[in-house]
Amino acid sequence: MLDLAKLAQQMPNIGLEMQKDALASVERLKLAQSVLIKTVKSQNLFIKIQEEWCDRLIFTPATPIEPITTCIDIELAEFNHSVFSADGSQIAPSHHEIAYCYLINIGRIMLHYGQNLHPLLDTLPEIYYKPEDLYVSRKWGIRTEEWMSYKRTVAEAEVLAEMACTWVNPPGAHFNIPNLAMTDGSLIFWFLETIAMEAREQILTPILQAWQQLQEAKIPFVGYISASRSMEAVNFLRLPQCAYEKPNCVAYCGEEINKTPCQKIEPIRDATLWSSILKPRQRSAIFRSNSRILDLYGEEQYIYFCYLHVGTEVARIEFPRWVAEDSALLHQALSITLTQVNKGFGYPVALAEAHNLAVVKGGDRSRFFALLEDQMIRAGLHNVGTSYKEARKRGSIA
Numbered sequence: 001m002l003d004l005a006k007l008a009q010q011m012p013n014i015g016l017e018m019q020k021d022a023l024a025s026v027e028r029l030k031l032a033q034s035v036l037i038k039t040v041k042s043q044n045l046f047i048k049i050q051e052e053w054c055d056r057l058i059f060t061p062a063t064p065i066e067p068i069t070t071c072i073d074i075e076l077a078e079f080n081h082s083v084f085s086a087d088g089s090q091i092a093p094s095h096h097e098i099a100y101c102y103l104i105n106i107g108r109i110m111l112h113y114g115q116n117l118h119p120l121l122d123t124l125p126e127i128y129y130k131p132e133d134l135y136v137s138r139k140w141g142i143r144t145e146e147w148m149s150y151k152r153t154v155a156e157a158e159v160l161a162e163m164a165c166t167w168v169n170p171p172g173a174h175f176n177i178p179n180l181a182m183t184d185g186s187l188i189f190w191f192l193e194t195i196a197m198e199a200r201e202q203i204l205t206p207i208l209q210a211w212q213q214l215q216e217a218k219i220p221f222v223g224y225i226s227a228s229r230s231m232e233a234v235n236f237l238r239l240p241q242c243a244y245e246k247p248n249c250v251a252y253c254g255e256e257i258n259k260t261p262c263q264k265i266e267p268i269r270d271a272t273l274w275s276s277i278l279k280p281r282q283r284s285a286i287f288r289s290n291s292r293i294l295d296l297y298g299e300e301q302y303i304y305f306c307y308l309h310v311g312t313e314v315a316r317i318e319f320p321r322w323v324a325e326d327s328a329l330l331h332q333a334l335s336i337t338l339t340q341v342n343k344g345f346g347y348p349v350a351l352a353e354a355h356n357l358a359v360v361k362g363g364d365r366s367r368f369f370a371l372l373e374d375q376m377i378r379a380g381l382h383n384v385g386t387s388y389k390e391a392r393k394r395g396s397i398a
Helices: 004-041 043-056 136-140 144-165 190-194 197-216 232-236 270-275 292-296 327-343 349-358 362-378 388-393
Strands: 081-091 102-113 120-128 179-184 221-225 303-309 314-320
Touching (some): 081 349, 102 144, 120 144, 120 349, 136 144, 136 197, 179 327, 190 292, 221 327, 270 303, 270 314, 327 349
Antiparallel strands (some): 081 102, 221 314
């Protein structure tokens, strides 16, 4: 039981510490703004330095491909447009349940504005129970639960591309109507860095093929990241703050335990800095991410990003290179994103609805295993039921 009296005794000290941290954050933000303004004058020089010394840096800065202080107004989308989104959820496998299997549920959303077309709001559930689904990842040292989440990421990309590229029946071009495919979260799959190459290929290849379909259909594709904690763009500002003639981190700062001399503005994050610069309905400069895992993506699908002030927050918007280099597609993507946030009162409607459709609630889980139990009994299987541990957890003797 929580002792509120003891907790109340700690509150005054906690309040003072939080006040000190807040004042320090204000000073760091002012310093970051100052460094940003100074950096733009020699931006090309620092980009060259970054390229020359990238293998000696102990941090990963993104590369700005526009003046780093860029602020561009984004208009709301035209009334006639379409939005596609897919999100997933799952039921994890458990040895205490009726059967050792897992379920992936993909919610898909297709919204048409001003076109007199019906929306699509449905789910695509799929059960994985075969040995190759449950145990194939063991040879790479990947737990089944982790592999399930990776498979869900693949399914989200494939469903999104199929829906966006074939939504007309019968098929037609319809290129006169602006559209956008959206997904929740980053397009940079950091988890791939820690798994075996063969496993990477099984996950990344179908995702890149799905993105290729979107590229061929000229449907812009973005990843929307709310409350981003990324520091990739701010890391670029560490280059002009370097205390040495050459930013050889390995030689000069490799043994630093706490902070290096160039970390004066940490822990300021990208979204915090750009929220102090951007006005509502403005985007920042475009940056190219330099994450190592992107070397596997290929040039066309390399990930770029910018920050967009959507009114309620500054969101990180990620997109592939082919969108970044097409100004019309990029503006189309950002304007529809902004419109979606506006319609959703702070968060994109399509993403929120796709999530709500996909999420598996407690009642859904119970009905799933009840349906599975019924089918197993019909098939002639005996002694079907949960473990004693699971049965006891679901009821109390007292």
